[in-house]
Amino acid sequence: MNALFRIALASAWNRRSALLLMALSIALSAFLLLGVSRVREAAHESFSASVSGTDLIVGARGSGLSLMLYTVFHIGDATQNIDWKSARWLAAHPAVAWALPVSLGDSHRGFPVLATEADYFKRFRYGADMSxxxxxxxxxxEVFDVTLGAEVAKKLGYRLGDRVVLTHGSGLDGGIEHADKPFAVSGILAATGTPVDRTLFISLAGMEAIHLDWQAGAPVAGMSIGAQFVKKFDLTPRNVTGVLVGLRSRAHVFAMQREIAAYREEPLMGVMPGVALDQLWQVAQGGERALLLVSLAVAAVGLAGLVATLLAGLDARRRELAILRSVGAGPRRMVLLLLIEGLGVTAFGILLGWVSLCGVLALAGDALQAGWGIALQPFVPGLAQWWLIAGLLAAGLLASLLPAWRAYRLSLADGLLPRI
Structure with a gap:
């Protein structure tokens, strides 16, 4: 058996240029398959960690997914707000460690505006418990301070002290601007790769201030309260979109959910972010499956090239195989020789693909984290990746069967007699 391995190695080295091209093709297949698999896992982890450390998101009773989309991803519209008294009840509950009320509805040049308390920047977590x-x-x-997400500041070119005018509603349908009450940029957040980057943050008092002379979603005719006078009014919010809640003990999460559902002052619901995010991920799986199918197609092309190379090489190796037969190597050994070569090229290609992938991730991992919120670093293959590697090796072995079968059928005379 050792002699057979040495022969296979010597034969492969003699044809190293062609086999190296095939190994590179298989390396590309392995790179894509392992890369897509790792990206799928990391994207799921990052998606699920868009908000971490928050035990419940409380809002008006309705769709939990809609509440999650609106309060965390700032997508869509809130069907109904909840009373400020309900938010204060949650904050004062003995099982609650902290409660962050959030209010949405306005925007700035297509970016959502979120009104909350200053503790938001201390309490909100994303990723692996990152603040x-x-x-x-x-x-x-201050009432008219605004803190910008990284993408907002970068795309709109804002600096500290710049004036920002908010728009009522999403702004996509030509909403009315709050031009009489501009905000000043007080701070800019670091990039997180989450919806935070696309958000402008103001205080709840600021949200109330710009709507003092509004009623039922429209400015009151003939009424205008200047920015210099807003502090004379009570800027306590009357209602908010929802409340992010952190419990003293996560063991109380189900009991708290039941208590929120039974709250008598108004119909409320408490959504566990992890559960809702997993449901959202099921909706987004179509894209990742398409990527996997493309990677499998690339792998099939690479393996087809392996078959073609081995078959094409048989003609050039007829005399070599015949000489091996003449010194006592039987047909089965010829088959084994071809299988060893095919499996060796496949294994080398997979190893090269994995090493290349780890190199790319080492260089681009931080940029992916900042730009896309996906934590990707060099990795040791997990269970999912080992299944893919096993599948590639099995496919490489099967791809070698046809050339091996042809080598098995070659007669001794066929290789030794000159071809006319």
Whole structure:
């Protein structure tokens, strides 16, 4: 058997140029398959960690997915707000460690505006329990301060102190601007790769201030309260979109859910972010499956090339195989020789693909984390990746069967007699 391996190695080295091209083709297949598999896992992890450390998201009773989309991803519209008294009840509950009320509805040049308390920047977590970080300035502490997400500041070119005019509604349908009450940029957040990057943050008092002279979603005719006068009014919000809740003990999450559902003052619901995010991920799986299918197609092309190369090489190796037969190597050994070569090229290609992938991730991992919120670093293959590797090896073995079968059928005379 050792002699057979040495012969296979010597034969492969003699044809190293062609086999190296095939190994590169298989390496590309392995690179894509393992890469897509790892991206799928990391994207799922990052998607599920868009908000972490929050035990419940409380809002008006309705669709839990809609509440999650609106309060975390800032997509869609809230069907109904909840009373400020309900938010205060949650904050004062003995099982609650902290409660962050959030209010949405306005925008700025297509980016959503989220009104909340300054504790949001201390309490909100994403990814692997990572906290928000302000890289320039400070969090809002005045009525007309605004703190910008990284993408907002970058795309719109804002600096500290710049004036920002908010728009009522999403702004996509030509909403009315709050031009009489501009905000000043007080701080800019570090990139997180989450919806935070696309959000402008103001205080709840600021949200109330710009709507003092509004009623039922429209400005009151003939009424205008200037920015210099807003502090004379009570800026306590009357209602909010929802409340992010952190419990003293996660063991109480189901009991708290039941208590919220039984709240008598108004119909409420408490959604566990992890459960809702998993449901959302099921909706988004079509794209990742398409990527996997493309990778499998590339792998099939690479393996087809392996078959073609081995078959094409048989003609050039007829005399070599015949000489091996003449010195006592039987047909089965010829088959085994071809299988060893095919499996060796496949294994080398897979190893090369994995090493290349780890190299790319080592160089681009931080940029992917900042830009896309996907934590990708060099990795040791997990169970899912080992199944893919086993599948590639099995496919490489099967791809070698046809050339091996042809080598088995070659007669001794066929290789030794000159071809006319």
């Amino acid at each position: 928000l970080r302000i890289v320039e300035g400070r969090a809002f502490d």
